Amino acid sequence: MERVLIKDALLSNVPLEQIRIAGWIRTRRDAKGFSFLELNDGSCLSNIQCIVDEGTTAHKALLSANTGAGLILSGSLVPSPGKGQRWEIRVRDLELLGVADPETYPLQKKRHSDEFLRSIAHLRVRTNKYGAAMRVRSEAAFAIHQWLREHSFYYVHTPILTGSDCEGAGEMFRVSTDGGQNSSSDDSFFGKTCHLTVSGQLEAEALALALGRVYTFGPTFRAENSNTARHAAEFWMVEPEMAFADLRDDMHLAEDLLKGVMRSLLERSSDDLALFDRFVQPNLLKKLEDWSGSRSFVHLPYGECIEILKNCSVKFEHPVSYGIDLQTEHERFLAEVYCSFPVIITDYPRAIKPFYMRDNDDGLTVAAMDILVPGIGEIVGGSQREERLGRLEAKMDEMGMMPERYWWYSDLRRFGSVPHAGFGLGFERLLMLLTGIANIRDVLPFPRTPGNLDF
């Protein structure tokens, strides 16, 4: 008999004389005459209740089966007389596949702290919260692909090993074959210095300037030594890039994509999101409904933000003046207090943004946009790209870059250059938004942060 997933068993419309399922014991209760098992197979948040009569061979097989044990069983799916569930399984045959010693298995029934669970990342996904987080992660990735595909974006793959520094922030991991012996000069494998990519944007631009609309969705690496709840050394980024588009198109695309993904998750992951709404972030569902509704994200040019910050009554740790890079405290004030809604900040001073952003006519600012959301801060960073060769070369010079290294990037402006724009959406930050989970370490299955490379 074929095995059925618990999520499908629970959706059955009719009782089933024969059913075969497998899973791990979440709880076991022994009563007079029978044992109750709450079984979970990871296919959904819900467990299925299984009843094993005492004196049967199935019950004998259960002898050493405690919380965490893996087993496979068959029996019949019958209406449950108990509260809280529609169906239960009366077990006929049961095979214990793997026991979990209650003396040493760390996931016993009590509640564990997030910190403790991080130290057992290989097991924490067996809990309701982390299982739900990983299912939401999967659904969100799928929703992004689906949304972009429906909007005629081609999924492209940009290199992970790279010779360029897209963001110019120097926060790159070096890749070498020399075991770190040769710290200054180029590695012999490529004949030049190789890094892990901080963004697939530059290559995505080349592809967009042929395919029109593309996106990358892959792992990204940053050696930022910032131990915050929002930074990881390895994270995933979605980077759409559009030809024949300006900043306005870019902002619309980002807002529509975010809203589309929120709505899709409200539909497809309602059980898992309800868990987060109940135990992690009160009113999460209402927040997602609001943010994905018809109200547009707030738009604020950087200059206006500075005025707002200067004139508000809050005393910031980092002083505010035109030209500063907005700090977390500023971003949070703007998104959480001033707007209480997602906000798109545009037209940052050119001096604090990377070389590829398009100069505005004022000579001071660039066509940049960041989306900030309450509770997280920056979730999207994007811009219209500088498509004018002369301006681009001047900027590279000005920023002390080596233009000859970016010859191919300049070529894109030399041959058939057109206005184009794109952005990067931090996938983990999106998951923090979708689940209410406050620490990026808890939406990554095996987080990499300064000092952490376990698992």
Ligand code: 4AD
């Ligand atoms: O703003 P960033 O640095 O933009 C870029 O990399 C552009 N090249 C993207 C583009 O235009 N194609 O990064 C984009 C987003 C941020 O808004 C943030 O959500 C996320 O990536 N991000 C991080 N997420 C987790 N950990 C980190 N260390 C992150 N750094 C950036």
Ligand code: MG
């Ligand atoms: Mg940014």
